[in-house]
Amino acid sequence: xxxxxxxxxxxxxxxxxxxxxxxxxxxxxxxxxxxxxxxxxxxxxxxxxxxxxxxxxxxxxxxxxxxxxxxxxxxxxxxxxxxxxxxxxxxxxxxxxxxxxxxxxxxxxxxxxxxxxxxxxxxxxxxxxxxxxxxxxxxxxxxxxxxxxxxxxxxxxxxxxxxxxxxxxxxxxxxxxxxxxxxxxxxxxxxxxxxxxxxxxxxxxxxxxxxxxxxxxxxxxxxxxxxxxxxxxxxxxxxxxxxxxxxxxxx
Amino acid sequence: xxxxxxxxxxxxxxxxxxxxxxxxxxxxxxxxxxxxxxxxxxxxxxxxxxxxxxxxxxxxxxxxxxxxxxxxxxxxxxxxxxxxxxxxxxxxxxxxxxxxxxxxxxxxxxxxxxxxxxxxxxxxxxxxxxxxxxxxxxxxxxxxxxxxxxxxxxxxxxxxxxxxxxxxxxxxxxxxxxxxxxxxxxxxxxxxxxxxxxxxxxxxxxxxxxxxxxxxxxxxxxxxxxxxxxxxxxxxxxxxxxxxxxxxxxxxxxxxx
Numbered sequence: 001x002x003x004x005x006x007x008x009x010x011x012x013x014x015x016x017x018x019x020x021x022x023x024x025x026x027x028x029x030x031x032x033x034x035x036x037x038x039x040x041x042x043x044x045x046x047x048x049x050x051x052x053x054x055x056x057x058x059x060x061x062x063x064x065x066x067x068x069x070x071x072x073x074x075x076x077x078x079x080x081x082x083x084x085x086x087x088x089x090x091x092x093x094x095x096x097x098x099x100x101x102x103x104x105x106x107x108x109x110x111x112x113x114x115x116x117x118x119x120x121x122x123x124x125x126x127x128x129x130x131x132x133x134x135x136x137x138x139x140x141x142x143x144x145x146x147x148x149x150x151x152x153x154x155x156x157x158x159x160x161x162x163x164x165x166x167x168x169x170x171x172x173x174x175x176x177x178x179x180x181x182x183x184x185x186x187x188x189x190x191x192x193x194x195x196x197x198x199x200x201x202x203x204x205x206x207x208x209x210x211x212x213x214x215x216x217x218x219x220x221x222x223x224x225x226x227x228x229x230x231x232x233x234x235x236x237x238x239x240x241x242x243x244x245x246x247x248x249x250x251x
Numbered sequence: 252x253x254x255x256x257x258x259x260x261x262x263x264x265x266x267x268x269x270x271x272x273x274x275x276x277x278x279x280x281x282x283x284x285x286x287x288x289x290x291x292x293x294x295x296x297x298x299x300x301x302x303x304x305x306x307x308x309x310x311x312x313x314x315x316x317x318x319x320x321x322x323x324x325x326x327x328x329x330x331x332x333x334x335x336x337x338x339x340x341x342x343x344x345x346x347x348x349x350x351x352x353x354x355x356x357x358x359x360x361x362x363x364x365x366x367x368x369x370x371x372x373x374x375x376x377x378x379x380x381x382x383x384x385x386x387x388x389x390x391x392x393x394x395x396x397x398x399x400x401x402x403x404x405x406x407x408x409x410x411x412x413x414x415x416x417x418x419x420x421x422x423x424x425x426x427x428x429x430x431x432x433x434x435x436x437x438x439x440x441x442x443x444x445x446x447x448x449x450x451x452x453x454x455x456x457x458x459x460x461x462x463x464x465x466x467x468x469x470x471x472x473x474x475x476x477x478x479x480x481x482x483x484x485x486x487x488x489x490x491x492x493x494x495x496x497x498x499x500x501x502x503x504x505x506x507x508x
Contacts, residue, residue, distance in 0.1 A: 017424065035449070057431060064423055160271070161423040162325035166430045170318035173435035173465075181311050182289070 001093075004086055008094035012065050018098075021061060025106050033110045041118040045129035048110065052140035055103060056172065056206040059147035060165045062102070066095045067155040075250050088156060088242050095148050100141075107137075132218065139223055142230025143205050149234040153241030157248065175204050198225075205229050258349055262357040266327050272361065275326060279319075279365045283373040291380030302381040303390030306374060310394060313401045314468040316366065317408040317434050321426060323362035324412035327354055328422075338508045351500050355413045362409055363402075370398070393475055400473075400481055403488025404464050408434060410492040414499025418506065438463055462487055 012018055032051075037044035070091070077087055120126065154164035179200060201208050208226055266272055290298050290305055300308070340350050374391075412429060419425030432440075441463070444456035460466060467484045474480075 017421075032443075036443070057436065060431075061424075061427055064427065068421075068423060160325060160329075162426045163322055165423060165427050166318050166321045166325070169430035169435055170315055174314050174318075177311060178315075181308070 001086055001090055004082065004090035005093050005097070008066055008091055009097060012094065012098060015065060017068075018065055021065065022102065022105070025058075025102065026109060029106045029110050030113075033114060037114065037118065039118050040122075041114050041120050042122040042125050042129060044110070044114040044118055045126060045133055048107070049129070049133050049136045052136055052143070053206065053209040055099070055140060055144040056147045056209060057169075058099070058102075059144065059151045060168050062099045063095050063148060063151040063155050064161065064165070066091050066098065067152065068161065070155075071159070078250055084246050085242060088152075088245050089238075091156070092149065092152050092238065095152055096145060099144060099148055103144075135218060135223075139217075139226035140209055142227045142234070143208055144230075146205050146230045146233035146237070149237040149241070153237045153244075156241055157244045171204070172206060176200070176207060179203060201225055202229055202232075205233055255349055255353065258345070258353040259356060262327070262353050263360065266357055266361060269326070269329070271326050271329070275322065275361075276365055276368055279369040280372045283369040284376055287373050287376035287380065291376065300381060301384035301387060301390075302377050303384060303387035305377040305381045306387075306394050307390045309370065309373060310397045313397055314465060316362075316401055316405045317464055318430065319365065320362050320405045320409040321412040321430055321434070323365065324358045324409050324416060325422070325426065327358035327361055328413065328416040341508050347504050348500060351413070351417060351496075351503055355410065355496065358409055358413060359406060362405060366398075366405075370394075389475070396476055396481075397473075400467065400484040403485045403492070404467060405488075407464050407488040407491030407495070410495040410499070414495040414502075417499050418502045434464065438465055462490065464488070464491055 032047070033044055036047035074087060078084065151164070151168060154168070155161065158164045208222075208229065287305070290300065290308070337350065341347060411433060412426065415425035415429050416422055438460065441456040441460050445453045445460070461483075464487060467480070467487060470480065
């Protein structure tokens, strides 16, 4: 399995898209850091806390980097004798590794560059905000994992990548208002809003990275929600994805 | 004109024969029916809306049409670079303009058909399951008005998708950027830019926001048959349609297949 993951990562590293994606990300992150912080390190840390949502946006791109164009190679891999679970899980781990590595790189560049270049005008607040940033990232890790698993499930089982990529972004940008509409029709007559927001977090995990959840979120309950919902989606989508992939007639 | 008509019928025939097409239409009808069933039999006593109110509930779902337009474009275009169909059509002697516009019009037809099927299924089931009330016709007009306003915006998204599909070799990457940015992320990026405090950037960002395809959908309650709103929607939609078609066609003409 390790060899397979290494092979997938090597294959992804040879793609021009990875270099371009990294370049664009670094550029955008740099611009965001400079514009939103106004040159102060403490502001940089504060504005970075709002960024984990980009991981949810990048999930389809990352999955495409590993799984894109894989339809032809999968046939070869399976006829060579590799098991379907190895193929599916190996690619999933490669996606996750790639994602976390990119995240570390971008954050490292932003924070490192900021620490060196920006003004340290509020040193006592810096440690607090950096701790808050670490807390936000800890909560985001399982959520990114869940997004990658869902996209991977779609990529391995739906032939046309255009369809699932479009549907994913549709759910991301318009899923929440629609869900709120549907939930309000039903829940506000029987349950309290607290149950409503939990339902939203379960159905639309990305909303946990959004600011509305982040106010009053510095609690271990938030972490429990993130890890529970994130790992739940990961397990569920991986299970369904593998089930469908096993039955697929790979031609 | 005649040849365009023949090309269109060929494209249409090719598209409807694909299982993807039937699956798309069935899914649209199915989802619409599921929504009606959820509001009707499933919620039962918890939902007291009349036919009119249920029909008006479709309005918040209209922005989804932007993404479904991209799917319609993908359905009609379907990997033609990979299969070499475009190369053959150009080699046969068909003018590039006809190829581009023919596929664009076919995709628009597919999208409109899917929309029609979904709205019809929903309305029929609502008529059956919800109670009829006095204000029904006004509410139904409201939906028709918003559909009329949404149509050019959907066409704009479709045209942008076709421009991407014809010109970006790796279709998936192109569609990804389109779906993530033009249809969603651009709004967020502009809002961020508007808040940075750099004067000209903020002003430019605010001006651009009104031109986004998603902007008219966020308008909330609009007076029935408000011409200003219709003008805004048609203006933005036609801007995106004309702009992306001109750009896409120009790039496609210069392209070596």
